[in-house]
Amino acid sequence: TRSTRPQRLLKAVRKRATQGDPQSVISAIDHFCRHSEWAMNVGDEKGSILDSVVSELNPEKVLELGTYCGYSTVRIARLLPPGARLITLEFNADYAAIARQVIAWAGLEDKIQLVEGASEDWIPRMKEHFGIETFDFVFLDHWKHRYLPDTKLMEDCGLLRKGTVLLADNVICPGVPDYLEYVRNSLSYKSCYFKSHLEYTKAEDGLEKSVFLG
Numbered sequence: 280t281r282s283t284r285p286q287r288l289l290k291a292v293r294k295r296a297t298q299g300d301p302q303s304v305i306s307a308i309d310h311f312c313r314h315s316e317w318a319m320n321v322g323d324e325k326g327s328i329l330d331s332v333v334s335e336l337n338p339e340k341v342l343e344l345g346t347y348c349g350y351s352t353v354r355i356a357r358l359l360p361p362g363a364r365l366i367t368l369e370f371n372a373d374y375a376a377i378a379r380q381v382i383a384w385a386g387l388e389d390k391i392q393l394v395e396g397a398s399e400d401w402i403p404r405m406k407e408h409f410g411i412e413t414f415d416f417v418f419l420d421h422w423k424h425r426y427l428p429d430t431k432l433m434e435d436c437g438l439l440r441k442g443t444v445l446l447a448d449n450v451i452c453p454g455v456p457d458y459l460e461y462v463r464n465s466l467s468y469k470s471c472y473f474k475s476h477l478e479y480t481k482a483e484d485g486l487e488k489s490v491f492l493g
């Protein structure tokens with residue numbers, strides 16, 4: 280049967296990227312998505328904004344909601360200090376299987392824990408299952424209708440602390456109007472918008488950075 284797009288993306292990584300070299304994995308995926316097939320990775324333009332937010336924060340405990348093929352997982356993990364940990368949640372088992380192999384090719388398995396399942400099931404189990412107190416940084420890139428309920432769930436589970444940074448992808452396209460309204464009007468967040476483009480296209484999109492004030 281015909282291969283899937285994530286399988287073809289992984290093939291491109293193996294063909295073009297050097298094992299143990301995260302930057303070459305990032306470049307191989309961007310090349311594949313620009314010249315072969317579009318895929319819903321955060322991409323190079325928004326990825327550079329993600330890089331700057333992570334580099335400035337130097338987080339020890341990171342949560343990513345929505346792994347897909349592991350592109351942003353690799354982008355974030357390659358910048359983390361030794362001993363820092365990234366937990367990434369992926370709902371789709373096929374995506375997760377590809378992401379594990381992309382992460383392995385980049386040589387970043389030691390920093391990353393990929394968990395399969397729905398965010399609403401795993402967020403309440405973070406503390407007891409992973410021994411996590413609070414997260415320093417959360418990258419939201421999963422189902423767009425889950426951004427707001429999962430943010431409220433993270434608040435209720437005590438997973439956010441004064442200064443925790445939430446960075447949300449796709450706030451314009453596909454768009455997360457209810458989430459934006461919440462973080463921009465809530466007294467518990469300081470929010471700002473980084474205007475950019477939908478990955479590999481000219482359409483407007485952007486990232487919303489929101490600092491939890493406690």
Ligand SMILES: Cc1cc(-c2n[nH]c(CCNC(=O)c3cc(-c4ccc(F)cc4)cc(O)c3O)n2)ccn1
Pocket residue numbers: 319320321344345346347368369370371374396397398399420421422423425448449452453477478
């Ligand atoms: C733990 C957990 C994880 C998930 C989960 N895991 N992986 C995802 C994928 C979610 N991502 C997207 O749907 C998405 C879509 C577009 C897009 C598509 C088509 C267009 F025309 C324009 C833009 C662009 C993007 O950048 C996106 O990120 N959800 C779900 C539930 N629970």
Ligand SMILES: [Mg+2]
Pocket residue numbers: 319320321420448449
């Ligand atoms: Mg996205």
